[in-house]
Amino acid sequence: MSRLYRRTLAWFDERFGAGSVEEFLRHKTIPVHRHSLWYYFGGMTLFLFIIQVLTGILLLLYYRPTPNDAFESVQYMVTQVRFGWLIRSIHSWSANLMIFAAFVHMFSVYFLKAYRKPRELTWISGMLLLFVVLGFGFSGYLLPWNTLAFFATKVGTEMAGSVPIIGKWLLIFLRGGEEVTGATLTRFFGFHVAVLPGLATMLLAIHLFLVQQLGMSVPPGVERAIAEGRKPARSTPFFPNFLLRDIIGWYAALGALGALAAVFPWELGTKADAFASAPAGIRPEWYFLFMFQTLKYLPAKVLFVDGELLGIFGFSVAALVWVAVPFLDRRIGFGRVTRFFTGLGVFALGYMIVLSLLALR
Amino acid sequence: MPSSEQRADKPIQTGRRWVNVLLGSGLVASVVSFLYPAIRYIIPPPVAESTSRSVVAAKVDELKRNSGKVFKFGSKPALLVRTADGTYRAFSAVCTHLNCTVQYREDLHQIWCACHNGLYDLEGRNVSGPPPRPLQMFEVHVQGEDVVVTRSA
Numbered sequence: 001m002s003r004l005y006r007r008t009l010a011w012f013d014e015r016f017g018a019g020s021v022e023e024f025l026r027h028k029t030i031p032v033h034r035h036s037l038w039y040y041f042g043g044m045t046l047f048l049f050i051i052q053v054l055t056g057i058l059l060l061l062y063y064r065p066t067p068n069d070a071f072e073s074v075q076y077m078v079t080q081v082r083f084g085w086l087i088r089s090i091h092s093w094s095a096n097l098m099i100f101a102a103f104v105h106m107f108s109v110y111f112l113k114a115y116r117k118p119r120e121l122t123w124i125s126g127m128l129l130l131f132v133v134l135g136f137g138f139s140g141y142l143l144p145w146n147t148l149a150f151f152a153t154k155v156g157t158e159m160a161g162s163v164p165i166i167g168k169w170l171l172i173f174l175r176g177g178e179e180v181t182g183a184t185l186t187r188f189f190g191f192h193v194a195v196l197p198g199l200a201t202m203l204l205a206i207h208l209f210l211v212q213q214l215g216m217s218v219p220p221g222v223e224r225a226i227a228e229g230r231k232p233a234r235s236t237p238f239f240p241n242f243l244l245r246d247i248i249g250w251y252a253a254l255g256a257l258g259a260l261a262a263v264f265p266w267e268l269g270t271k272a273d274a275f276a277s278a279p280a281g282i283r284p285e286w287y288f289l290f291m292f293q294t295l296k297y298l299p300a301k302v303l304f305v306d307g308e309l310l311g312i313f314g315f316s317v318a319a320l321v322w323v324a325v326p327f328l329d330r331r332i333g334f335g336r337v338t339r340f341f342t343g344l345g346v347f348a349l350g351y352m353i354v355l356s357l358l359a360l361r
Numbered sequence: 362m363p364s365s366e367q368r369a370d371k372p373i374q375t376g377r378r379w380v381n382v383l384l385g386s387g388l389v390a391s392v393v394s395f396l397y398p399a400i401r402y403i404i405p406p407p408v409a410e411s412t413s414r415s416v417v418a419a420k421v422d423e424l425k426r427n428s429g430k431v432f433k434f435g436s437k438p439a440l441l442v443r444t445a446d447g448t449y450r451a452f453s454a455v456c457t458h459l460n461c462t463v464q465y466r467e468d469l470h471q472i473w474c475a476c477h478n479g480l481y482d483l484e485g486r487n488v489s490g491p492p493p494r495p496l497q498m499f500e501v502h503v504q505g506e507d508v509v510v511t512r513s514a
Contacts, residue, residue, distance in 0.1 A: 151461055155476055158460040169404070176405050179436065183405060275438045277431050277454070277464030278475040295459070296477045300493040307491055308459065 028238035038108035048098035055091040065189035067182035070145035071271040089261035114217035120326035122210040139192040150272035290355040415511040429465025451499040451510040458492040
């Protein structure tokens with residue numbers, strides 16, 4: 001076994017260059033300290049993304065992206081096709097867990113200041129990936145063509161439409177016309193299975209390359225303690241030690257997905273009807289709840305400005321600041337500036353949690 | 362001799378700059394000509410609006426007092442309300458906030474949007490919640506057995 005392993009490795013080394021494969025695997029080490037737990041969430045997000053790709057390919061075997069067929073094809077899949085309910089439920093659950101894992105990953109990186117020099121581009125590529133993931137969530141939500149999805153898409157695209165100057169163009173681009181129709185479904189299907197996967201693959205390659213190139217960030221507090229000799233610098237090899245721990249987490253996630261899909265199968269709802277009222281109690285997926293609740297609270301006019309426009313403007317500015325944080329927070333590890341950004345993060349997280357809970361009330 | 366060298370270089374550099382400008386603008390023009398059809402392709406051609414100015418929204422005995430019904434008016438949903446005193450009113454059912462479809466609330470005697478909790482009164486005026494404008498109102502006539510809704514020109 002180990003002879004075969006060495007011979008295989010040697011075969012690849014002859015082609016890739018001496019020792020490069022092993023070097024690639026051994027190069028990476030994971031620092032060990034009291035915040036090490038957070039290192040697992042990036043890998044967890046990646047694992048759930050792979051689950052999405054695999055189950056998504058399976059869903060494509062039966063799904064038909066037209067307004068007359070979409071709902072029926074999903075219905076057929078979950079009622080007639082063997083294990084169709086399982087595949088679809090895992091795709092929905094994994095999507096939600098992936099977004100949750102991505103948010104945990106993002107906030108842990110934020111609070112541990114892992115975005116600081118030289119990892120600015122890692123942060124930006126990660127934020128772009130998060131936007132792509134939210135795009136996946138928004139476009140995928142419409143595909144079963146049910147009532148909730150229909151109105152969620154109306155509202156979401158209308159918000160894009162209220163952006164000054166390019167809004168109208170954006171709305172028609174997204175909807176494939178003035179209204180949410182079959183043209184919208186076809187477009188969203190294209191975004192969901194072709195455009196966004198392409199973007200995600202590209203960004204993921206950049207993100208992972210940067211992680212590999214720069215190594216893992218050590219939080220400023222730990223770094224200082226090591227520099228001052230108060231703590232030893234400990235680390236563990238990525239391969240195989242950390243990867244094996246990763247795999248245990250992934251295995252547990254797979255078990256959780258199976259259990260969730262079996263115990264709480266994802267609902268299909270009722271077929272979308274363009275000439276029915278929005279049902280009472282309608283609300284978007286949990287990761288958009290804080291924006292949804294903000295829109296509910298904003299009055300029609302705030303000093304001559306449409307309330308919704310103000311909301312969209314506010315969220316856009318917040319997102320821009322968030323993406324640019326590595327360039328704004330320049331005195332990391334000491335001083336007031338960095339404390340301000342920690343406070344900003346606490347406020348953002350608190351705002352999202354409180355408003356989401358209010359929406360669920 | 363550096364000064365004479367510079368003088369000798371000058372016409373060549375000017376000539377090269379011209380070549381660069383011409384090549385560059387040709388390249389930009391060709392890229393624009395590649396992108397223009399693609400961008401035009403992305404925006405679908407406009408769909409002809411339904412020209413019908415009126416539609417039969419309901420039968421006379423269909424709606425009881427203090428109730429409402431969403432019906433298709435052209436390509437958009439509209440709302441027919443029969444008030445508690447028996448008169449008919451018709452509105453666009455498209456919420457002016459974010460495009461959801463509104464409904465008549467029998468308990469409130471008002472028009473309600475479930476998406477963000479917007480309320481309109483029976484004149485279509487936005488009275489509470491986020492909607493920024495009133496609902497468009499249509500004329501209603503009872504012609505024989507039919508309740509006919511007409512868009513004012």
